[in-house]
Amino acid sequence: MTAVELGLPIVRGTPDVSARPDSPLLVDRFGRVAKDLRVSLTDRCNLRCTYCMPAEGLDWLQKDELLTDDELIRLMRIAVVDLGVTDIRFTGGEPLLRRGLEQVIAATAALEPRPRMSMTSNGIGLKRRAQSLKDAGLNRINVSLDTLDPDRFATLTRRDRITDVLDGLDAAREAGLEPVKVNSVLMRGLNEDEAVPLLRFCVENGYQLRFIEQMPLDAQHGWTRTNMVTADEILTMLSSAYTLTPEETPRGGAPAERWLVDGGPAVVGVIASVTRPFCAACDRTRLTSDGQIRNCLFSQGETDLRALLRDGSPDSAIADAWRATMWAKAAGHGINDAGFSQPDRPMSAIGG
Numbered sequence: 591m592t593a594v595e596l597g598l599p600i601v602r603g604t605p606d607v608s609a610r611p612d613s614p615l616l617v618d619r620f621g622r623v624a625k626d627l628r629v630s631l632t633d634r635c636n637l638r639c640t641y642c643m644p645a646e647g648l649d650w651l652q653k654d655e656l657l658t659d660d661e662l663i664r665l666m667r668i669a670v671v672d673l674g675v676t677d678i679r680f681t682g683g684e685p686l687l688r689r690g691l692e693q694v695i696a697a698t699a700a701l702e703p704r705p706r707m708s709m710t711s712n713g714i715g716l717k718r719r720a721q722s723l724k725d726a727g728l729n730r731i732n733v734s735l736d737t738l739d740p741d742r743f744a745t746l747t748r749r750d751r752i753t754d755v756l757d758g759l760d761a762a763r764e765a766g767l768e769p770v771k772v773n774s775v776l777m778r779g780l781n782e783d784e785a786v787p788l789l790r791f792c793v794e795n796g797y798q799l800r801f802i803e804q805m806p807l808d809a810q811h812g813w814t815r816t817n818m819v820t821a822d823e824i825l826t827m828l829s830s831a832y833t834l835t836p837e838e839t840p841r842g843g844a845p846a847e848r849w850l851v852d853g854g855p856a857v858v859g860v861i862a863s864v865t866r867p868f869c870a871a872c873d874r875t876r877l878t879s880d881g882q883i884r885n886c887l888f889s890q891g892e893t894d895l896r897a898l899l900r901d902g903s904p905d906s907a908i909a910d911a912w913r914a915t916m917w918a919k920a921a922g923h924g925i926n927d928a929g930f931s932q933p934d935r936p937m938s939a940i941g942g
Contacts, residue, residue, distance in 0.1 A: 616674065628877070630876070631680055634682070637751070659697075669875075670705050673912060682879075686715045700727075707727060712755065713735070713759060717757040723765070723767065730767050730769055730770070737752075772800065798858075835853065869922035881895045885918060
C-alpha cells in the first residue's frame with residue numbers, strides 16, 4: 591500500500607517549518623502527533639539473529655559516541671515535559687546490556703507527568719533483573735521469541751539460550767511486568783510452522799503474542815519479500831486451530847491489529863508493517879543510543895541532538911530541533927513504493 595493509497599499526500603523536499611502550527615507538541619504535516627518515544631539504550635546485542643546481523647556482529651558504537659545517563663534523562667525530560675510524550679519504550683540492541691538501566695528507568699518514572707514505560711528485550715538476563723526493573727518503575731515488557739524448539743533457536747540466534755529466555759518470561763510475569771508480550775517473526779522455510787504452537791504457548795502461560803512481519807532492516811540488506819510470511823498467511827494458519835474475532839476496541843496508533851482467541855480473554859496481534867501499513871496513525875518518534883532523532887523507522891535522515899546537548903544548547907533549542915524533525919515526517923515509510931531504499935542503519939542500531 592502506498593502513501594497515496596493511505597489517503598495521504600506525498601510531500602518531497604524540506605518542508606517550510608514556518609508553516610508549522612504554534613504547538614508545543616510533536617505534530618507533523620498530516621495531522622499526526624507523536625506521543626510515543628522509542629529510546630534505544632545501546633546498539634549492542636548478545637544474540638546474533640540471522641535476520642538481523644552477521645555471525646560476527648557489527649561495529650559497535652564507541653563509549654564516547656553514546657549518550658550518557660544524564661544526557662539520556664535530559665532528553666526524556668524534554669520529551670515528556672516540553673513535547674507532550676506520554677509513552678516511552680526502551681529498546682536496543684539489547685537494553686539489558688545498558689549499565690545503570692534501573693537508574694535510568696527510575697529517573698524517568700520520576701518525571702511529571704509520569705510517562706508509561708515499557709521495554710523490548712531478547713530476555714537474556716531478564717530472570718535476575720525482572721523484579722528490579724519493576725521496582726524501578728517499568729510497567730511492562732515485550733520479549734522476542736521466534737521459536738520454541740531449542741535447536742531451531744540456536745540456529746536462528748546463533749546462541750544456545752532459549753532456557754534463559756523462557757525463564758525471563760516467567761520472571762517478568764511473576765514480577766508483574768504485565769501484560770507480558772511475546773514478539774515473534776516468522777520466516778519462510780525456517781519457523782513458519784510454529785504459528786499455532788507459539789500462540790498455544792502464550793495462551794497457556796498468560797502472555798500476549800504479537801507476530802511481526804519481517805521488515806527490511808537487517809544489517810546484511812538481504813531481506814526479500816519471498817522470505818517474509820505475511821499477515822494473511824499468519825491469520826490463516828492460526829485460524830486452523832483457533833477462532834479469531836477482531837477486537838472491537840479502537841486501535842488508535844497501536845501497531846498491532848488484535849484478535850480475540852476463541853472468544854477471549856486471550857488476544858493475539860499481528861504487526862503487518864509491510865502488507866498493511868499503519869503509517870496514517872503513526873504516533874512514534876525515535877531516539878538512537880548516540881542521540882539521533884528519527885521521525886520514522888525507515889527514515890534516511892536524522893537530527894543530531896547529541897551535538898546540541900554537548901555544545902551547551904538550552905532545552906528550548908533542543909525541543910525546537912525535535913519539533914522540526916517531526917514536522918518533516920513523510921506520509922508513509924514507502925516500503926511498497928518504487929525506489930524504496932532500505933535505511934543504512936540496521937534495526938539493532940535504530941532501536942525497535
